[in-house]
Amino acid sequence: MPELLSLEPTxxxxxxxxxxxxxxxxxxxxxxxxKGDHKIPVLRGVEINIRRGEFLSIVGQSGSGKSTLLHVMGxxxxxxxxxxxxxxxxxxxxxxxxxxxxxxxxxGFVFQFYHLLPELNVLENxxxxxxxxxxxxxxxxxxxxxxxxxxxxLEKVGLTHRLKHKPNELSGGEMQRAAIxxxxxxxxxxxxxxxPTGNLDAGTGQEILGLLRNLNEQEGLTIVMVTHDESxxxxxxxxxxxxxxxxxxLNEAA
Amino acid sequence: MYKLLLSVRYLRxxxxxxxxxxxxxxxxxxxxxxxxxxxxxxxxxRNRIHAILSxxxxxxxxxxxVHDPERWMQIIREVGGDDIDSMAAMVEIYGMxxxxxxxxxxxxxxxxxxxxxxxxxxxxxxxxxxxxxxxSYQEIKEDKIVVREPLRLPNEPPSWELTAExxxxxxHHIKLQQEYIEKRKWEQGRAKPEAGASDDDAPAAIVNxxxxxxxxxxxxxxAPDFTTGQHPVVExxxxxPQPARVFVGAGLIEFVYxxxxxxxxxxxxxxxPGDDVMISTISAGRPEPVRFHATVVDVFKxxxxxxxxxxxxxxxxxxxxxxxxxDPDNNDGAITSIQIKLKNYDxxxxxxxxxxxxxxxxxxxxxxxxxxxxxxxAAVEIExxxxxxxxxxxxxxxxxxxxxxxxxxxxxxxxxxxxxxxxGASSRGVMTIFLSYGxxxxxxxxxxxxxxxxLFVNYIDKxxxxxxxxxxxxxFDETIYYFPNIPTDVSxxxxxxxxxxAVTIAVLASVLPARRAARLHxxxxxxxx
Numbered sequence: 001m002p003e004l005l006s007l008e009p010t011x012x013x014x015x016x017x018x019x020x021x022x023x024x025x026x027x028x029x030x031x032x033x034x035k036g037d038h039k040i041p042v043l044r045g046v047e048i049n050i051r052r053g054e055f056l057s058i059v060g061q062s063g064s065g066k067s068t069l070l071h072v073m074g075x076x077x078x079x080x081x082x083x084x085x086x087x088x089x090x091x092x093x094x095x096x097x098x099x100x101x102x103x104x105x106x107x108g109f110v111f112q113f114y115h116l117l118p119e120l121n122v123l124e125n126x127x128x129x130x131x132x133x134x135x136x137x138x139x140x141x142x143x144x145x146x147x148x149x150x151x152x153x154l155e156k157v158g159l160t161h162r163l164k165h166k167p168n169e170l171s172g173g174e175m176q177r178a179a180i181x182x183x184x185x186x187x188x189x190x191x192x193x194x195x196p197t198g199n200l201d202a203g204t205g206q207e208i209l210g211l212l213r214n215l216n217e218q219e220g221l222t223i224v225m226v227t228h229d230e231s232x233x234x235x236x237x238x239x240x241x242x243x244x245x246x247x248x249x250l251n252e253a254a
Numbered sequence: 255m256y257k258l259l260l261s262v263r264y265l266r267x268x269x270x271x272x273x274x275x276x277x278x279x280x281x282x283x284x285x286x287x288x289x290x291x292x293x294x295x296x297x298x299x300r301n302r303i304h305a306i307l308s309x310x311x312x313x314x315x316x317x318x319x320v321h322d323p324e325r326w327m328q329i330i331r332e333v334g335g336d337d338i339d340s341m342a343a344m345v346e347i348y349g350m351x352x353x354x355x356x357x358x359x360x361x362x363x364x365x366x367x368x369x370x371x372x373x374x375x376x377x378x379x380x381x382x383x384x385x386x387x388x389x390s391y392q393e394i395k396e397d398k399i400v401v402r403e404p405l406r407l408p409n410e411p412p413s414w415e416l417t418a419e420x421x422x423x424x425x426h427h428i429k430l431q432q433e434y435i436e437k438r439k440w441e442q443g444r445a446k447p448e449a450g451a452s453d454d455d456a457p458a459a460i461v462n463x464x465x466x467x468x469x470x471x472x473x474x475x476x477a478p479d480f481t482t483g484q485h486p487v488v489e490x491x492x493x494x495p496q497p498a499r500v501f502v503g504a505g506l507i508e509f510v511y512x513x514x515x516x517x518x519x520x521x522x523x524x525x526x527p528g529d530d531v532m533i534s535t536i537s538a539g540r541p542e543p544v545r546f547h548a549t550v551v552d553v554f555k556x557x558x559x560x561x562x563x564x565x566x567x568x569x570x571x572x573x574x575x576x577x578x579x580x581d582p583d584n585n586d587g588a589i590t591s592i593q594i595k596l597k598n599y600d601x602x603x604x605x606x607x608x609x610x611x612x613x614x615x616x617x618x619x620x621x622x623x624x625x626x627x628x629x630x631x632a633a634v635e636i637e638x639x640x641x642x643x644x645x646x647x648x649x650x651x652x653x654x655x656x657x658x659x660x661x662x663x664x665x666x667x668x669x670x671x672x673x674x675x676x677x678g679a680s681s682r683g684v685m686t687i688f689l690s691y692g693x694x695x696x697x698x699x700x701x702x703x704x705x706x707x708x709l710f711v712n713y714i715d716k717x718x719x720x721x722x723x724x725x726x727x728x729x730f731d732e733t734i735y736y737f738p739n740i741p742t743d744v745s746x747x748x749x750x751x752x753x754x755x756a757v758t759i760a761v762l763a764s765v766l767p768a769r770r771a772a773r774l775h776x777x778x779x780x781x782x783x
Contacts, residue, residue: 068777076676076776097680104678115673115780119263129677131256182677 021088022049023222024073024190029082031068031245042068044245045082050190055216055223057233060242066226067194069242073224074107074192075099104133108183112195114175116167122178123163126150129186153181157211173204180211191215193225197232209235256674257683261691264663265698271691274659275699277652278756282703283710285645285752286744290711292638293748294741299634301379302557305387306565307623308342308377308593309602312609314618317347318538319588321581326613327592333612337605339597342373343589345573349535351506351566355524362506364566366535368573368589371412377595382408388501389553390417390527414499414551414569416528424528424549425493496530498548498572504555505563527552533566537578538588546576646755653759656695660688660767671771672779685772692764696757704753711742 031043042065050056060066071077073084075091084092091102116125130146131139139146154160157177167175176196183191193212197205209232215221227233241248265271312330314320323343331338345368352361375384385391390405405417416424507525525531527550534545548568555562574580574587581587596602602622609620624631664671671684710717718730718740730740 071777074676076780100675100678100680102678103676109676111676111780115669115676117260117670117673119260119267124259128256128674131259132674132677132679132683136258186678 022085023052023054023087024224025049025085026069026073026079027083027085029069029072029079029084031065031072031077032080042245043072043079046242046245046247048240048247050222050224052222053216053220054238055213055236056225057236057239058224058226058242059228059230059233059239060226062228064242065245066242070192070194070224070226074109074190075103076109104129104186106189108186108188108191110176110179110183110191110193110196112198114167114172114179114199116175116178116182118167121164121166122154122159122170122181123147123150125167125178126154126182126185128182133186150181150185153184154178156184157181171204172200173207176200176204176208177211180208180215184215188221190222190224193223195227196225197227197229205229205232256679257686257690260687261694264667264687264691265694268663270659270662271695274652274656274695274760275702277655278649278696278699278760279703279706281645281649281652282700282752282756283707284648285642286704286707286749287710287714288641288645289638289748289752290707290742290744291714291740292634292641293745294743296634296638297743298741299558300631302561303627303630304379304623305383306556306558306561307626308379309596309599310594310605310609310620310622311626312592312594312613312618312620313346314590315616317536317590319345319579319590320617321586321588323587323589323592329612330592330594330609333608334594334596334605337596337598337601339595340373340376341595342369342377342593343570344369344374344591344593345570345577345579345588346590347535347573347577349533349566351502352532352534353507353525353529360524362563364503364506364533365564366533366573367565367567368570369567370570371414371567374567374593375412377593379595379599385410385412387554387556388412389504389555390420416495416499416549416551420526420528420551421493421495422528423526424495427528428493495528495549495551496547498533498546498576499551499569500531500533500548501552501554501567502531502550503562503565504553505559506566507550507553523553525550533568535573535577537576539578544576544578546572548572649756649759652699652756653763656692656760656763657766660692660764661770663691664688664767664771667771668774668779671774672776672781675774675776676780681772684774685768688764688768688771689761692761692768693757695764696760699760700753700756703756704749708744708749711744714740714742 026046026048029043029046029048030041032039032041034040046069048056048069058066058069068077072079072092075084078092083090086102086106091099094102116122117128120128127146127150130150134142151160151163154163157180159174159177159181162170162174162178167178170178176199180196191212196212197208200208212223212225213235216223223236225233225236230239233239312326320326327341327343330341345366347366347368349364349366350361351364352359354360371384375382378384385406385408391408391410393400393404394402405419502525508521508523511520511522513520529550530547531550532545533548534543536542537544554565554567556565570589571580571587574589579588594605596605606620606622606625613620674684674687675681722729
């Protein structure tokens with residue numbers, strides 16, 4: 001497999017990284033949902049350290065809490081107990097506006113159902129994070145630069161021929177590539193992918209996975225991917241399993 | 255940036271938003287049209303009232319009036335100073351007007367106003383207003399064809415002189431009458447040669463007042479001579495007009511009927527310039543009935559039916575003489591009111607205050623024309639205010655429509671809100687999307703509404719014709735108002751306020767849905783499928 005060859009240099013990089021604080025980590029993470037008087041636990045003390053440039057897969061059955069873990073790590077949700085650390089600093093208790101900004105600058109999200117905005121075309125969808133980051137005037141001044149940036153990324157994911165298309169005119173694979181382009185345009189440090197291949201056929205799923213692996217290897221992007229498909233998950237550096245809100249380490253990658 | 259982009263996109267892609275735009279638009283357009291028409295009517299009515307009443311009216315509290323008008327006018331001029339433009343002294347008194355129509359005498363209660371036409375015309379708010387209300391200065395149209403040119407030139411000062419046409423008519427009429435009397439006399443003489451004494455009584459019912467045995471006697475002589483009949487028989491012009499001349503209100507002497515098909519509206523004038531009418535009123539001092547014949551010089555039409563079916567203008571000196579208001583010693587006639595035209599109406603309140611202080615309070619009351627017509631003007635204002643409140647409720651209803659539609663859109667867009675939050679949009683940013691969406695709805699709706707409203711006002715007469723044709727009945731009946739066209743008056747301030755209010759309501763209506771959108775939890779929103 002060609003992937004195996006390219007894994008080697010990354011592994012070597014990992015050694016010094018374990019000394020430095022993990023890129024993203026969780027400490028005794030617990031999450032409950034309330035249903036009436038009942039507390040329904042979803043995460044029960046998850047400890048995880050993700051190194052810079054690591055490609056981590058989280059597998060688990062549906063309802064195991066893997067999506068919730070991803071959301072909590074990506075600051076979309078806040079933990080009931082425990083902490084989320086970015087480069088050793090706690091980030092889950094920051095004020096709302098700072099967390100909004102971290103989501104915009106540090107994290108990139110890829111979802112199972114692509115979640116593109118149906119009113120905007122592919123290019124506009126990809127530009128959305130930049131529009132959110134900059135003020136109207138600031139965006140207007142640099143719109144050409146941003147547009148070039150977005151087009152470059154869309155070229156990277158192979159969507160140059162679909163710039164002006166609305167999401168409903170694209171295939172599933174194209175939509176997911178557009179979503180990945182959107183998550184990358186803001187130059188994030190960590191990509192959080194929630195079942196990115198869950199809605200795609202096997203071939204297209206492999207394509208998307210290849211894209212993610214390339215990003216990880218060439219750009220050194222830290223990727224956390226949640227999936228229920230273990231065969232896909234095995235192509236990551238490391239694989240962890242989430243069962244009933246607890247983490248069990250399977251193996252240090254394939 | 256994404257806020258603007260998304261709110262514009264939502265506006266363009268949601269047809270349901272069109273419903274809110276239309277409701278805002280209709281509300282705004284209706285408010286503009288109704289306000290313009292109402293203030294058009296109001297302005298037109300004020301102009302017509304103001305044409306009859308000059309800026310400030312000084313009235314005596316007694317119908318007997320005050321003597322020596324020159325002295326009072328001098329006082330007013332001193333007190334008013336530079337603010338006074340001109341003044342006119344008048345006598346106002348109640349009376350009755352009687353004329354014959356097909357052998358019956360028609361009697362109307364009237365308000366007699368003794369004026370000097372020249373000074374009266376000068377106190378009108380604008381030059382020519384008084385003349386324009388007189389028939390002989392107007393052309394007469396029937397079915398849009400001019401059937402009579404104006405009898406007097408517009409620059410001719412109003413006077414008590416009969417026009418040549420009226421004089422001609424009078425001569426002809428009196429000649430016919432006299433021939434008729436002669437014929438009756440001859441017929442009766444043949445039937446009963448001895449009974450000549452009853453000659454005078456017999457035709458009285460048919461014959462007009464000019465059949466008076468000595469119509470010209472009053473020309474030079476005072477009342478006592480009138481009764482004695484001892485005047486030396488001079489060859490006089492039988493057709494010479496009476497010394498008393500009147501302008502009668504159109505509503506007093508005409509009636510409206512419809513032709514055979516019942517569609518065409520016609521006006522029948524019973525009394526024409528050149529005819530004589532009889533006026534009865536009371537004398538000054540101890541009220542005694544007095545009556546006199548007067549020749550109609552002109553017909554007067556102000557457009558306010560209240561005036562047109564009440565007012566009879568009479569020559570001031572004659573009215574004073576008949577009412578016994580002239581002091582025999584120094585020939586000084588009393589007057590009951592002085593109308594004042596100001597140079598600048600804005601200073602009216604100030605002038606009124608000064609005059610009230612300067613004139614003896616028991617003798618005079620001083621008011622502006624607006625104060626004098628206060629209840630009527632206030633009624634119009636209140637009517638307008640109530641209509642505005644009701645119409646504003648329409649826009650509020652549109653606001654609730656926006657609220658409901660926005661809630662729907664927020665629910666529909668729940669997932670997109672989650673996406674935006676995942677991409678780092680703040681709650682405030684999401685809220686701004688929906689607020690600016692509401693703002694855009696309001697701006698577009700009220701913009702189009704303003705345009706439609708203004709166009710409607712501009713083409714209101716054509717629209718009225720179209721609607722009348724469509725419904726088969728006249729919507730704007732000019733017999734009720736005297737307007738040939740629907741009067742409109744667009745005030746820019748009003749338009750701006752209406753548009754602003756509509757935009758505000760649209761934004762306010764989007765606040766609740768926008769807050770709901772802002773509070774959505776991103777994870778819940780993303781789970782929404």
